[in-house]
Amino acid sequence: MTKLMLGIDIGTTSTKAVLYNQTGNVLQQAAQEYPLYTPNINVAEQDPEEIYQAVITVIRQITNQHNDLMFVSFSSAMHSLIAIDDKDEAITPCIIWADNRSKAWATDILQHHDGLNLYQRTGTPIHPMSPLCKISWLRHEQPDIFLKADKFIGIKEFVFKRFFNQYVVDHSIASATGLMNLKNLDWDQQALTVAGIEKDNLSTLVPTTAVFTQLKQQVANQLNLDCNTPFIIGASDGVLSNLGVDAIGSGDIAVTIGTSGAVRTTLTEPRTDSAGRTFCYALTEHHWVVGGPVNNGGVVLQWIKDQLCTSEVAEAKRTATDPYDLIMQLAESVAPGSNGLIFHPFLTGERAPSWNPDVRGSYFGLTLAHKRAHLIRAALEGVILNLFTVYQALTEMMETKATMIRATGGFARSPLWRQMLADIFAVEVTVPESHESSCLGACILGLYALGEITSLEESSAFFGHSHHHQPDEKAKQVYQQLAPIYSSITADLKTNYQRIADFQAANE
Template sequence: MYESVIIGLDVGTTAVKVAAFEVGGSGGASAMAVKEARMEQPSAGWQVVNPATLLRAVDEAMRLCIQQLNHSHIAAISISTAMHGLIGFDDRMRGVTRLATWADSRAADIARELREQGHAPLLLERTGTPVHSMSPLLKLMWYQRQLPEEAASVRYWGGVKELVMHHLTGEFVQEISNGSGTGLMNIHNLAWDEVALEFAGVDADQLAPLVNTTEQYKLRPEMARAWGIDATVPIVIGAADGPLGNLGTGAIVSGVAGLSLGTSGAVRLAVPEPTYDPKGRLFCYALTPELWMLGGPSSNGGSAFDWAARTFAPDVVAEDPGQALEIAATAPAGAGGLVMVPYLMAERAPLWDPDIPGAFLGVRQKHRRQHFLRAALEGVCLQLGTIVNILDEVDHVESVRATGGPFRAQLWRNVMAAVIGRPFYVASDAGGTALGAAGLAAYALGLADSVGAGLTLMGGTVAGEGTDDAPLVVTTRDAQVYADLRQTMVALADDAARVTRAWNPR
């Protein structure tokens, strides 16, 4: 039994992770549970999740985690949710549509249209969200055009945070962190943006009220009974998974970027106020009104390597998925001149063009499956390394702190460290989003006077304020190989797009 814990509830689109952290503890989760959720593709470009399935995963993961705590005092439950989702609700807050996730690309044509008409810079400057099919703004436009009758039956629109908050508390509410990723919130006045709403074809009263990420709510009594906890445990509304990932790894100070890698990936840099990249390559999302995250996401993270493993090594994947990494490690750095543009799903930063397809470039007879596997892994790392370089243009990046399941494997660590070309640190799995949610809750409860102090109270470390392990060491040769490749990655993506469109135009 622990004297007091804070639970971080991290609701993604493919899994729900719950971790409890001791208040004043030395770090590491006191209890943890994970439940998978399944993303479906009912039509081309659609990537959806059944909301009921996601909520069942929330309930099951919470029960499992709480059982491990052996009646410890729970000071709060803090919620992290995936960004960019869209669900339509009826007037009783029942789901009318399935959850269209960040990966859903059905609005790609609308994104292209807005860019061609010159609307993208204005919308990015006002909302901090690039014009891309991931954006709920564009998903709303798609519903109005393609399914007008279904859209007309929707009373309220929301995302994962509204879904989970209503399930736990009965409240229909959204916070400024996830709100800043909708393409519908003005990042300068922290209110729903009238220009974006006009594009979306919705009224502000169809969206949840916006609140700060530290607001607290009451748990529904029936939820407390189902989980076996006191109904007085406060629910801290929390923030989006990306900004909380930076907090959890301590990447909330100037010059330190946070890199997260799972199914997808992202790199973010903390800034004190909304910051606009005039070239339109980066997003800007809130953690609190005083702390923002400038960065870029990649839709193609670990999922790109998983695809390559299933495609080029189905025999070993069926027996032991880890063997695919062992095969990839037998190829040299640079994969013998083979390069993968890993755009298997509609890619986001830095080009924000969902039409650019993936490609293998430089294929020769000498290449075997180990080269294709390594090129896929390297392509993911190079894509994230490109985003680091762009962030460095806007606000200097001195080091990178990373988190995510793929980094359990040494090959992922080595390649990413060599690609980044800066001091590179990997946090423990627990030292990510759930820990960030717990640190934010400690601040919300008044146990700490800043989000950084809240993280420290929960056993985390803010970059520069503790003792880091030594950064990963890479060979000079590997560093040079990837430095050369990283400089050409954006140009390769552009060239691949031109070749593909010439061969198979829209």
């Protein structure tokens, strides 16, 4: 029997496919991007058909060379919502996590439907990202669509319906909808009542280890695969990233920064926060990932490049170098702490720990002594300081003290950012060799689903570490002084965040 494993990650900006052998070595990769439609600040949509075709494309790119697979296993972005009519046709685009149109209904749920209790039942913070809030928005503001909808599904469900003609959703994706009860692993009646739907309007719940065969013949032909190839439904990208960087042990922390970011740890049972600051999502029935996502990760670096570094972009184009390398060199020319300049990176509102879509970005402490390099370094530090506030909430819930941070995502390629992470968190940082942690996590889960490994803890055999960073004592002391100032500013500006957000909305 072949020992090749294919992990698929249906992400926000692209779908990736990574082919591994059974020891976790990468044999081949493929990726297909698709557009994000953002006609205004509150809308974030994608075409589910474009995403589906991307899935077909990347799988086919792999199977054109390797089609004798042990299995295909899936990772997917969370919180997407597609309304489907009774003819199984999509009647909305794929509304992704970044869509903010349900903000008013998130507030309504918090204030009038015991939102904290609902969060503690479902593990999903009450926020416009969640399908619970999106469905409430459709119900009240798009009633024609809501009444025509027969099902409300996510993007992975859209793909599996095409593949196997079933509406199924794994416990992991379901636990990020705000609609599944953490304790009984069933749709939560209180949440259904708030959304105004019934169980029949949602997909059938299955474990993340559920195995599907009997791929539709037409799809099998497109994918160049045998119909009986096992497909593992898998889990969400966040929890699989923990598995894919070997952060499933007590005291292990995973930090991911791509376009957005997250801080996560793994517990043996579901646990929620009394203040509602963190999420709790399923990996398996005995592995629960607790943490917090942030909107503002690599998108801040992109903003720096576009708005502050036009000369570096021009120089990079002239010399055929990477503009981000030049930007990092500028940041490295400034000492830790940016001479007292603090950047709050809330360019797209924020999720954890405040769960406030109205927060806005700002520089604090700006003086005539600050140069462009200070602005750049402070912005990079602001991303990590923001993640540190999530980490502080998370440590209150952990069973043991954090002993290791395993870093992944595009930022993990930057030595400067990795060292900032070690200095601000004051914990050793390691970076696994594989950057595509969600695809690897999906394959490890696939091995477990098929009985090739007996526990997820065996995943440590798949990893080496390409980089290690110890906290620098001097830098650590600087950040320990700045971090409380960073947090108190966020709290002090809470009222004015709403005022400026209202002003911006009224003057678009």
